[in-house]
Amino acid sequence: MxxxxxxxxxxxxxxxxxxxxxxxxxxxxxxxxxGKTILSNQFCFHRVTxxxxxxxxxxxxxxxxxxxxxxxGMSFYDEARVPDSVFYVSGFDDxxxxxxxxxxxLLNSETTRLQATTIVIDGLFVLEESVASERExxxxxxxxxxxxxxxxxxxxxxxxxxxxxTSPEFTMxxxxxxxxxxxxxxxxxxxxxxxxxxxxxxxxxxxxxxxTNDGMRVLPRLETVTGLAPNNGSDEPPLSTGxxxxxxxxxxxxxxxxxxxxxGPTGIGKTTLGLQFVGAxxxxxxxxxxxxxxxxxxxxxxxxGLGLQLEEQIASGHVxxxxxxxxxTLLDDIGYRLLGAVRRRGVKRLFVDGIDAIEQSSIxxxxxxxxxxxxANALRDEGVTSMFTSEIPQLVGGEAEIxxxxxxxxxxxxxxxxxxELESALRRVFSLxxxxxxxxxxxxxxxxxxxxxxxLQPLPAPMEGLLTGHMHRQKPPGT
Amino acid sequence: MSSVSRHVLLxxxxxxxxxxxxxxxxxxxxxxxxxxNGKRAIEALQGxxxxxxxxxxxxxxxxxxxxxxxxxxxxxxATIPVILTSAALPFDIDARQVAAGFLSKPYRIDAxxxxxxxxxxxx
Numbered sequence: 001m002x003x004x005x006x007x008x009x010x011x012x013x014x015x016x017x018x019x020x021x022x023x024x025x026x027x028x029x030x031x032x033x034x035g036k037t038i039l040s041n042q043f044c045f046h047r048v049t050x051x052x053x054x055x056x057x058x059x060x061x062x063x064x065x066x067x068x069x070x071x072x073g074m075s076f077y078d079e080a081r082v083p084d085s086v087f088y089v090s091g092f093d094d095x096x097x098x099x100x101x102x103x104x105x106l107l108n109s110e111t112t113r114l115q116a117t118t119i120v121i122d123g124l125f126v127l128e129e130s131v132a133s134e135r136e137x138x139x140x141x142x143x144x145x146x147x148x149x150x151x152x153x154x155x156x157x158x159x160x161x162x163x164x165x166t167s168p169e170f171t172m173x174x175x176x177x178x179x180x181x182x183x184x185x186x187x188x189x190x191x192x193x194x195x196x197x198x199x200x201x202x203x204x205x206x207x208x209x210x211x212t213n214d215g216m217r218v219l220p221r222l223e224t225v226t227g228l229a230p231n232n233g234s235d236e237p238p239l240s241t242g243x244x245x246x247x248x249x250x251x252x253x254x255x256x257x258x259x260x261x262x263x264g265p266t267g268i269g270k271t272t273l274g275l276q277f278v279g280a281x282x283x284x285x286x287x288x289x290x291x292x293x294x295x296x297x298x299x300x301x302x303x304x305g306l307g308l309q310l311e312e313q314i315a316s317g318h319v320x321x322x323x324x325x326x327x328x329t330l331l332d333d334i335g336y337r338l339l340g341a342v343r344r345r346g347v348k349r350l351f352v353d354g355i356d357a358i359e360q361s362s363i364x365x366x367x368x369x370x371x372x373x374x375x376a377n378a379l380r381d382e383g384v385t386s387m388f389t390s391e392i393p394q395l396v397g398g399e400a401e402i403x404x405x406x407x408x409x410x411x412x413x414x415x416x417x418x419x420x421e422l423e424s425a426l427r428r429v430f431s432l433x434x435x436x437x438x439x440x441x442x443x444x445x446x447x448x449x450x451x452x453x454x455x456l457q458p459l460p461a462p463m464e465g466l467l468t469g470h471m472h473r474q475k476p477p478g479t
Numbered sequence: 480m481s482s483v484s485r486h487v488l489l490x491x492x493x494x495x496x497x498x499x500x501x502x503x504x505x506x507x508x509x510x511x512x513x514x515x516n517g518k519r520a521i522e523a524l525q526g527x528x529x530x531x532x533x534x535x536x537x538x539x540x541x542x543x544x545x546x547x548x549x550x551x552x553x554x555x556x557a558t559i560p561v562i563l564t565s566a567a568l569p570f571d572i573d574a575r576q577v578a579a580g581f582l583s584k585p586y587r588i589d590a591x592x593x594x595x596x597x598x599x600x601x602x
Contacts, residue, residue: 082566
């Protein structure tokens with residue numbers, strides 16, 4: 001594989017199989033406002049941290065001082081590096097005077113003078129407009145490729161031109177990266193797509209991208225870059241659920257590295273179950289609570305009501321609570337945040353409260369199944385035993401409409417929690433529906449939430465009708 | 480002295496900045512000669528001696544500091560005052576030591592004219 005130049009842009013190197021290739025020319029195409037300037041400057045300042053120097057040539061673009069003013073709010077921008085390591089110049093006079101030859105001469109002299117190995121030309125469309133023929137432009141791109149090769153420089157050409165893939169610049173350069181904006185209903189999304197990349201494979205298709213004060217983050221579709229290798233599971237002993245009766249039903253605990261889906265209506269005790277699971281975290285088995293609905297403070301308060309010392313565990317670093325806003329959240333952003341938090345602390349016990357929120361953040365429902373499969377596989381690769389909650393709409397009564405669909409990827413084990421009407425009282429019941437490759441106790445237990453935590457007791461007498469919500473005593477045989 | 484008789488050599492590589500600053504200076508009564516970089520400024524100096532040079536720092540071929548050094552090395556130009564303008568300067572450069580005046584970019588036109596007048600009023 002050829003040597004790579006890391007872009008320093010989250011996710012982009014994954015898409016490019018390691019980064020850009022030195023001595024190559026790339027087009028970065030995008031409509032105004034798409035993020036070309038941020039992407040290119042982020043790349044430049046990252047290369048500077050690697051000891052390189054950058055020549056940034058503009059042609060009828062925003063003024064350098066205004067550009068620097070806009071960049072000054074970005075965390076990657078380091079004003080101390082300008083102009084010693086990043087040198088902004090205009091090539092307009094050279095273009096006006098000597099045409100494309102003038103630009104080539106300028107690049108040659110300035111890169112030598114500054115010893116720059118990264119070059120950005122902002123305004124390729126200005127060059128296009130200044131040539132008399134396509135042939136002349138093709139020749140220019142050819143010279144540029146040779147120049148990049150001879151200097152060992154990486155050249156980015158920024159353009160907002162809408163010219164297509166058969167135009168000479170696209171056929172002759174080494175790579176073509178498009179940044180765009182798309183609007184679906186009332187929301188707009190920024191995306192990045194690599195159309196061409198010489199020298200290696202790359203991840204095809206559109207990937208969502210975000211611009212924050214930290215610059216651009218590209219979110220490669222999770223299922224294309226992670227959890228790809230087959231995983232045969234773990235031989236390590238099961239993990240305690242934190243509920244002794246449940247561990248007995250599971251003949252020891254949850255299979256190591258497995259995923260569990262806890263299903264039930266609102267208020268039934270799903271979060272309590274998850275809190276007890278993570279509450280069993282230790283320094284050797286760090287825990288993570290990833291919550292969409294309840295803030296860390298509320299979770300801690302809830303845990304305290306169950307006799308769990310969650311605040312102490314957070315303080316000691318055994319547990320972390322991450323709250324994820326549901327506002328304008330992107331599916332892949334959730335995935336990377338979750339996996340990042342898992343990898344950062346070597347999490348072994350994960351509780352995701354609200355898989356429904358993950359489903360809602362998917363723009364394209366068809367992506368949910370492969371996304372969750374990749375997420376589950378990636379978690380398995382990290383040796384994480386995970387528990388997800390999912391809400392059933394019916395509070396009580398009726399057939400439980402449980403359509404697993406995409407979430408079956410995280411449902412190696414299934415726990416069902418329900419309200420039932422039993423002898424003129426509303427009660428909570430619990431049952432195990434499925435456990436990965438293990439025998440388990442399938443009996444229905446009465447669930448109660450006490451100040452000492454969740455309790456699972458045998459029913460007072462043999463009952464049936466859990467799924468209908470109307471439980472009743474089983475009739476004695478022969479009656 | 481009125482600005483009518485002031486001749487400014489404006490050295491700037493960015494076409495937008497060059498055009499607008501030139502236009503505003505001319506509207507205020509200055510006479511402006513344009514040069515797109517240090518090398519072109521040296522060529523312009525060979526033609527006509529300006530009262531003052533206002534130069535950007537980051538430019539191709541010859542930057543603002545190189546222009547100042549070249550002017551100081553030439554007896555004919557060494558006494559022409561220079562105002563340096565830039566959004567950024569090398570960390571080891573003290574603009575006050577190398578130029579008669581310094582303006583951080585972006586600047587307002589009245590700040591530039593004020594500095595031009597202040598520099599030219601010094602004996």
